[in-house]
Amino acid sequence: MAAKPRPTVRRIELGYELRQLRERADKTLEEVAASGAVKGMYFAKLQRVEKGTQTLRTATELRDLLTYYGVTDEEDVAALLEIQREGASQDWWSPFQSSMPSGMPRFVGIEAAARETWAFHPTLVLGLLQTEGYARRLHELAQPIEETTSESIARNVEVRMRRKDALLREEDPLLLRAVLWEPALRNLIGDPEIMIGQYNELAALAALPNVQIQVLPILPPKFRGHTPTHNFSVLHLQDDLPTSVQVDTPWSSTSVSDKPREVGRFKRTFTSLMSSALPPDETPDFLQLLSREITK
Numbered sequence: 001m002a003a004k005p006r007p008t009v010r011r012i013e014l015g016y017e018l019r020q021l022r023e024r025a026d027k028t029l030e031e032v033a034a035s036g037a038v039k040g041m042y043f044a045k046l047q048r049v050e051k052g053t054q055t056l057r058t059a060t061e062l063r064d065l066l067t068y069y070g071v072t073d074e075e076d077v078a079a080l081l082e083i084q085r086e087g088a089s090q091d092w093w094s095p096f097q098s099s100m101p102s103g104m105p106r107f108v109g110i111e112a113a114a115r116e117t118w119a120f121h122p123t124l125v126l127g128l129l130q131t132e133g134y135a136r137r138l139h140e141l142a143q144p145i146e147e148t149t150s151e152s153i154a155r156n157v158e159v160r161m162r163r164k165d166a167l168l169r170e171e172d173p174l175l176l177r178a179v180l181w182e183p184a185l186r187n188l189i190g191d192p193e194i195m196i197g198q199y200n201e202l203a204a205l206a207a208l209p210n211v212q213i214q215v216l217p218i219l220p221p222k223f224r225g226h227t228p229t230h231n232f233s234v235l236h237l238q239d240d241l242p243t244s245v246q247v248d249t250p251w252s253s254t255s256v257s258d259k260p261r262e263v264g265r266f267k268r269t270f271t272s273l274m275s276s277a278l279p280p281d282e283t284p285d286f287l288q289l290l291s292r293e294i295t296k
Contacts, residue, residue, distance in 0.1 A: 008109025009237060010087035012052030016241055017080060019050045021069040037068035053106055055087045092162060099155045103254035107233075107246045108159070110256065112166055114235040116175040118270045121231040123184050125198055127160050128167060128176060129205055129213070134198045135160045137190035173210045179273045181227065182218045185290055192294045199287040206283050214277035215286050226272060234266050243267075 022032060029050075033043040038061055048054035056062045062084050066077055091112065097105045111117065111128075119126050125134060139153040148156075166174040188195060206213040216227070233246045242258040245266045249255055257263070278286065 006109075006113040007087050007089045007091045008052065008106070009113030009241070010083050011055050012110070012113070012237065012241055014055070014080065014083045014087055015050040015052040017083070018065065018069075021066070021071060022050075025069045027069070032065075032068065035068065038064040041065065056084055057088070059084065093159060096155050096159045099152045100159070101254060103256055107254045107256050108163060110235050110237070110244055110246075111163065111174075111233070114166075114174060114237055115172075116177070116236040118177045118234040118236075118267075119232070120179045120181075120228065120270060120273055121184050122181040122227065122229060123187055124189070124231070125180065125184060125202070126178055126231075128164055129178065129202055130160060130164075131194070131198050131201045132157060132161055133194045134189055137194055141189070167205065167208065167211060173208075175210050177212045177214075177270075177274070179214050179216055179270070179277050181216045185215065185287075188294075195294055196291050199291050203284050203287050206280065212280050213283050214274060214280050215283055216273060216277040217286075226269065227276075228269060232266050232269075234263065234270060 022029075029043055029046055032038075033041060033046055041061070045054065049056060056065070059081055062081060063077065066080065071077060071080075091105075091109050093100075093105060093108050093112075100108070117128075119128065124138070127135070130138075135157045136153065139148065139156055142148070143153065167176060185199075189198075202213060205211050231248055235244045235246065237243065242260075243263050244256055244258045245263050246254060246256050247266075
């Protein structure tokens, strides 16, 4: 059975197609916005539509834009209208959007639609791999600084747990390759009980056929190349859509880009990290070692 359409990936798909059509028509964003071909189609809106962060609200808007680009074949128009309808529905995370940091809704939407993700974190367990206890304690520790409410913490923890469903779903689960730096695993979040629960969860997830977890030790057995000081995720969508990269910033926001140069840099970085990290089959033993150390 085919996977259910995911609104974010449909918006990205439509935006990608519209950008291609605009470029074939030899038009700039400024020219389209100034043409008046589509009522209310100003520059910033069209830019967001092409990036997949906003959808066209009506079929008329899309039809007018396609006419301006010279697309008249009814089969092509109908296919794009179907993509628009699927992209106009709400994502599962939409009710939580108000409590998310800037840029996070787009990232979560792409993450939910990705077929494969490569991710690295130098200081914390990746959000996709966290237990509920670990995630809640992280937010509680940040509460005095971020001045968040208990309700906001509960909503953010729920989002984090829902994100993990991508790894556990029976149909077309997300393929995850994760590299965790050793300091991230030794960073005590809460009490030993929370950390042991997190180590056990990592071991269980690493046993899944769609999840590969590697540990990058502080003292690797072989030469270690460049180790980033920030976390990032490389998000691979279906073959005809651009790969994206996500990086958190110090300002509690999430930056997402599909620029080939930036994506290529992070792909090379992750490949280097994997080659320096311990083999995946050594991850369970490493986690058991940490569990024994923390209970001494």
